[in-house]
Amino acid sequence: MEALGGYPVKSSGPKVKKLTVLLSMTVGVGCLFLLQTQLLKPQKPADFYSFEVKDAKGRTLSLEKYRGKASLVVNVASHSEQTEAAYRSLQEVHRELGTSHFNVLAFPCGQFGDTETGTSSYIEAFAKSTYGVTFPFFGKIKIMGSEPEPAFKFLTDSVQKVPKWNFWKFLVNPEGQVVRFWRADEPMESIRQEVAAMVREIILKKRAEL
CATH class of the missing domain: 1.20.5 (Single alpha-helices involved in coiled-coils or other helix-helix interfaces)
Structure with a gap:
């Protein structure tokens, strides 16, 4: 060239x-x-219902089954000074508002003194036989320390508060977001009113979609 x-x-x-x-x-x-x-x-779950947890028998369970409902998530204990009153009031709310739109979800935790020492299956059986509860129980979890239960950590991260004792309550909306929390000593009546209001909203929304 x-x-x-x-x-x-x-x-x-x-x-x-x-x-x-x-x-x-x-x-x-x-x-x-x-x-x-x-x-x-790994994708970080965007809401509470995106997590998988262990049930009281050690089986893996997806929380997706509760999506679309209101959930009152509680860290429970069998031998706390609040156990009897808390279980009875939680069961009353669970029964009153039904399972179609609402559930109490119990997560036993043994990190607050010696208030929860048994196995997960024993804890569930004890609560049902002693206090007649019918709401779902899950496996015993850790809330504090280096290995907290991821689903419960989502709750505490959402409100920037970690339970100081048993029976803290977290209200989760149908989309899986935490909208409110209550400490153990706060009156159950005010909690019931707020949960009932959310349940009414769910029912009205479903009726409007028909």
Whole structure:
């Protein structure tokens, strides 16, 4: 090949083509790596109902079954000074508002003194036989320390408060977001009123969608 004036010019076509192919391959591999990293990266659950937990028998259970309902999530204990009064009032609310739109969800925790020392299955059986509760019980969890139960940590992170004792209550809306919490010594009547108001909203919304 000659340029104007008759001087020969060396062709660089093959080298340029090889370089282009190499760059394309490098970019392609980089994109695939980034895509794979994003796909393999564990996604943080966006709401309470996105979590899986253990039931009282040790079986894995998805909280998705409670989506669309209001939930009052409580860290319970069998041998606390508040146990009898708390279980009876929680059962009353659970029975009154029914399971179609609302549930009390009990998570035993043994980190507050010696108030919960038994196994998960014993805790559930004790509460049912002694206090006649019918609401769901889950496996015994940790709330504090380096290995807190992820589902319960979602609750405490949402309100920026960690229970100081047994029977703290967290109200979760149908979308799985925490809207309110109560400490153990707060009156159950005010809790019942707020839960009932949320249940009414759920019922009205469902009627409007018919």
